[in-house]
Structure formats: C-alpha cells, structure tokens
Amino acid sequence: MRPRVYDGRMLTRREFLAGSSTLLVAAQLPQPIASLPSMKTRATPITADERRARVEKARRLMARHKIDAIMLTQGTSLTYFTGMRWGGGERLTACVVPAKGEPFFVCPAFEEDRAREQIALGPFAGGTAASPRACATAASPPAGSGSRRRPSTCGATASPGRRRS
DSSP, X not given: OOOOOOOSSOXXXXXXXXXXXXXXXXXXXXXXXXXXXXXXXXXXXXXXXXXXXXXHHHHXXXXXXXXXXXXXXXXXXXXXXXXXXXXXXXXXXXXXXXXXXXXXXEOOGGXXXXXXXXHHHSTTTTOOEEOGGGOGGGGSOOTTSSOSSOOOOSOOOXXXXXXXX
C-alpha cells in the first residue's frame, strides 16, 4: 500500500482498517506479555446472589448516610447492580432502589416487554415495572414526615401483567 498524502478529508472505514491492520501485524508484544497464559476459562459470570449482595451493601450505605433511594439509569451502575444492559435513549429507563422495600423499574410503556425480559434474567426476577409518569418519586417519604422532598402523587409500580402509561 502506497503512503497517502493527507488531502484534508476523513479516512474511510476501509482505509482506516487497512492501515490499522498493517500496524497490528507489525507490532510485536514483549515476550513476558506474549507468554502469559489465557485466563478466560477461569472467569465466572456474576450471579444473581452477588448482585443482590451489592444492593444490600448499597442499602447499608444509604442508611448510614440517610439516603432514601438511589436511581440507577442506563449504563454501568444499572449493569453492576442488576445485570441489565440498557443503552441510553431519550426516555428514562431506570431501577429505583429504595433504602427499604423492593427495587422497582421505571421504563416507557412501549419498552415494558423488553425490560421485563431483562429483569427476568437478573437478581430481581418477578420485579415490577412502571412508566415514568407512574413516578420515580414513589420512594420519597410521605407528606408531613419532616422531609423536604416532594411526596409522590401517583402509584409507583404496576402489578405484573398490568400496564400503566
């Protein structure tokens, strides 16, 4: 492949991959790294029990620091606690973990079936799902409890098989 002179335009994927693969072939790993044995057979999946233990530890920390709930949105925290992999989007998908009570999930109604599939694979199988309009504030303390937080004005979760919008 003849060296290209930069002409001010972006590389195509094909040009990028061709150049990258040439560099990879030319690169040699140092002997100590090249001789390391693979450890992928020793890796084990994270169990539902381990994820539940993570939530319990978070609850202990929440109690110590007087936090009523945490909301886990799309990304690494959601995956760490629930095993649920959910890409970001314009609509809220989250797991709310109250200091007391069961965690619940919030998602758009049109995503409920997909969310339930992933919830069923994680540590909270059988968990409930609610729409964002059903309020993530359901974990907030009741009115008159002395808390400055606004109390929930709507239901928190939908029973399994019942949809809320």
